[in-house]
Amino acid sequence: MPPNQVEQPSRLHEEGWSLARIGKRLEVSADTTRLRLIERGVQARPRGLQAQTIESRCRVSCRGFTFLPMWKRRAQPVTSADTSNTIATRSTHSDKQDDFAPKYPHPKILVIDSPDVASVLKQRGYATSASSFGQPVSVPKSSSYLPLAMSDDLPDDYTEQEIVIVDLTGPALKRATEDSFEQPPQGVPAIWTPTVTGVIDPRPINMERTSDAMNRIHEHGGIFIVFAGARFEPGCFISEKNSFGELREPLGNRELRGLSNWSLLTETSKLRIKNDSGREIQPTSACNEIGISSFLETGRFECIVEPSPWNNDYKWVTLATNKYGASVGGLLYPAQEEGKSGLIFILPQIKRRADLVVELVEVVLPTLVPRLFPHAERSFWVQRPAYELPQIMTVKDEITRIEEAARLRIRGLEEQIAASRDQYGFLHELITATGDNLVKAVIQALTTLGFTDVRDVDAEAEASGATGPRREDVRIMDAAVPVLVEIKGIAGTPKEASSLQVAKYIAPRMREWRTHNIRGMAIVNHQRHLPGLDREHEHVFQEDVVTNAEEQDLSLLTAWDLFRLTRNFIMHSWRHEDIAPLFVTSGRVHPVPAHYEPIGHIDGHWPKASVVGLRLSQPLAVGDRVAYELPVDFIEEDVTSLQLDNQPVGTASAGDYVGTKTTLTKDQVRNGVQVYKIKR
Structure with a gap:
């Protein structure tokens, strides 16, 4: 910086310019500007602070922690001359603002x-x-x-x-x-x-x-x-x-x-x-x-x-x-x-x-x-509380009381939601998780379904310090016969090797327990990254895999079907004996409880009359209770009326096409929906 330029940065510095701004004006670095100011006995300020705010900003507080930044230890007290210069600078700025009130x-x-x-x-x-x-x-x-x-x-x-x-x-x-x-x-x-x-x-x-x-x-x-x-x-x-x-x-x-x-x-x-x-x-x-x-x-x-x-x-x-x-x-x-x-x-x-x-x-x-x-x-000031009409204030107070009561009610309902998520959050793990999280979710589902002796094999082995080859993930010991369960969460659909892997654990357990009454089950959370309704459900397992499972008395169950089974078990208060037989079923397991008897399917809907048409494969009578199998849930309702050829009847036989009142909405009704009679 030439000597004839030293006066200018001194003046600009006194006016509150930062070192970087002065350096940019004179086309030199901020460090050069600082050195020249120090040589002239001018105490340089930190970047970004105006002269008048050195004292007010030299202590920086963040989250209750106060410390002296680096410049505070070097800064000289603001002199009266500096203060007067600052006031003059602000006054000039204020005057300019007043010109544009x-x-x-x-x-x-x-x-x-x-x-x-x-x-x-x-x-x-x-x-x-x-x-x-x-x-x-x-x-x-x-x-x-x-x-x-x-x-x-x-x-x-x-x-x-x-x-x-x-x-x-x-x-x-x-x-x-x-x-x-x-x-x-x-x-x-x-x-x-x-x-x-x-x-x-x-x-x-x-x-x-x-x-x-x-x-x-x-x-x-x-x-x-x-x-x-x-x-x-x-x-x-x-x-x-x-x-x-x-x-x-x-x-x-x-x-x-x-x-x-x-x-x-x-x-x-x-x-x-x-x-x-x-x-x-x-x-x-x-x-x-x-x-x-x-x-x-x-x-x-x-x-x-x-x-x-x-x-x-x-x-x-x-x-x-x-x-x-x-x-x-x-x-x-x-x-x-x-x-x-x-x-x-x-x-x-x-x-x-x-x-x-x-x-x-x-x-x-x-x-x-x-x-x-x-x-x-x-x-508008007349609507302030001090001037508002008394009868209107009374109504406003009532609105406030209603809103407060609603807020408390909503809070109570939100707490119920949170409690339900804590209790049944495993249901979502069933259809999203893999590994240990999926195993834990399956165990919770089986326990919810009423099984009382469900064992985490890996956890037991770890607790006992046992070593050896890895075997099944879970055992259901209080089913009709012991069931060995292999659990997998995969991104695609299951192959034969993974679907039938549980079979190789059965023979060692037969020798160990000295019994031939042992079944195997594979539970697969397939396409787990997709929403449940977007997944393949009809042909999850290859046809030859299902055939082999049937011949070897193995059960194939998707985590989605276990989710549906557990969800409806809770919703309809099914009994344990209604679902227990499913876990010793050979081949593909469908989440239909034992007390549901298939009797036909929906064929037609008249939403204004709230009537569906049923193609019956089994007899049906007024007073029976039926269940409609929707994509996720079963909807149960009583048969309150039947019409055959536009005439009311008390009973209908297999092969009849009848109409019956329903609570199903048009979004729920689809031709082909399976209908079951509930046996009690």
């Missing part, structure tokens, strides 16, 4: 990382500040760490804003330069972030630093409009370098777990975020009522957003879903009507984002929260 001083609107929205709101006369939580940069992917510079572009009065608009996707990624990171001195704590993803993003840590202020805005009625982005956790931690230039372990186990680009507010950090993407967005009826559904026609979503089931202080209304019904946008509002907290809109990425925000600010929000819009409130 907004048409609407309230609400104060802070727009973060969405400059297109900020410019439109300013043009329409709103008191709008545009800012950023920081610039993400790209770096080479590696296993190393870099110090994270904590700087943002928030205005000094950001704590006084009334509406905050944030885009969680953040600014477009920029390539890091050699001046992007400054290594802290030895022994000085700093925040470090891994480079394994190739992205250094300061936004989560800056959100954490400002979250107290943002929470205060929200708790006092502030409105947040959040455009959702894929969740990103930087994996930061607090540490310092040792004398060898190596990072120590995180200080006091200070890994900043949970920090993400959703750390804006306590309530947003509680939301359940699952990264997913797509463009098919379906507005809900609530979205239509608010009046913003048309804006969702052209947009995309980057994540699925669901409320925490344990958050009783706020209610969630879904505003938009993806094509599968998962929530991609919603509204959080206080559960108690008298609550002072504001609203939080969670919205997907909208192409017409600026137009959507204008619609919210000019049409929707003035009606929902008129106190924030003095210029638009007009006569």
Whole structure:
């Protein structure tokens, strides 16, 4: 740097310019700028901090851990001259702002990382500040760490804003330069972030630093409009370098777990975020009522957003879903009507984002929260509790009581759901799992079906310390005869070797137990990555495999059929003796209990009359109870009427085509559905 340029960086530094910005102006590095300033006796500031905020920001607090960053140990006290320069600088900035006084001083609107929205709101006369939580940069992917510079572009009065608009996707990624990171001195704590993803993003840590202020805005009625982005956790931690230039372990186990680009507010950090993407967005009826559904026609979503089931202080209304019904946008509002907290809109990425925000600010929000819009409130203030009509307040109180009772009832039902999942969650393992998890699920199913002596062979061998060749997975010792069960979970359909593998375990057990009364069974969770109804069911086992199983007295059962059998056993309260014979059946085992007698099939449906036509292979009478075999469940119902040739009859014979009343819906009825008479 030529000598004649030394005065300029000194002046710019006093005005609050960062070293990187000064270096860019003079086309030199930040380190060169620092050296020249030190040579002139000027104490250099850390990057990203204005002169007037050195003292206020020199102590950084994260999750209750306060430490002195590297520059605090070197920084000189701010002099009165520095203070006067700072005040002068701010005054000049304020004067410029006064020249462009907004048409609407309230609400104060802070727009973060969405400059297109900020410019439109300013043009329409709103008191709008545009800012950023920081610039993400790209770096080479590696296993190393870099110090994270904590700087943002928030205005000094950001704590006084009334509406905050944030885009969680953040600014477009920029390539890091050699001046992007400054290594802290030895022994000085700093925040470090891994480079394994190739992205250094300061936004989560800056959100954490400002979250107290943002929470205060929200708790006092502030409105947040959040455009959702894929969740990103930087994996930061607090540490310092040792004398060898190596990072120590995180200080006091200070890994900043949970920090993400959703750390804006306590309530947003509680939301359940699952990264997913797509463009098919379906507005809900609530979205239509608010009046913003048309804006969702052209947009995309980057994540699925669901409320925490344990958050009783706020209610969630879904505003938009993806094509599968998962929530991609919603509204959080206080559960108690008298609550002072504001609203939080969670919205997907909208192409017409600026137009959507204008619609919210000019049409929707003035009606929902008129106190924030003095210029638009007009006569809405009469609806405040202090002025509302007494009879209307009485009705509103009744609505609140009903909502509270419903909330408690819903919580009780959700607890029932959770308890049922704990008790019968093994049913889903039956049709998804493999290995030990599948074995455990099969054992639970067999126990549910009433078998009392079901043994996990591998677990017993491990407990006893026995060694030797591996044999069957499970034994059913209290079936009609002992049954050896081989269990497999596979991606495709079973081959002969795996289907009949259990046969080779029977002879050794016969010699060991000195009995010939032993059966074998193969339970196969086939095509386990597919939904159950999308799998092959008719020809799961090859024809010659079924023939061999029948000749060798082996049983072949799919995990899907065991799932159906157990599910209907629970649903219809079947008895153990109704299903026990199935486990000593030769060949393919179908999940039809012993007390079901096949009598025909459905042939025709008249939905308006709630009547189905039955082709009978066995007699049927009024008063009998029948079961219809649907793809998953059996539907049981009483025969209340029969018609033969349009005439009511009491009984029908084999070969007759009769009509009977039914509760089946048109979605359930299919020609060919098997019908059974229930024998009791």
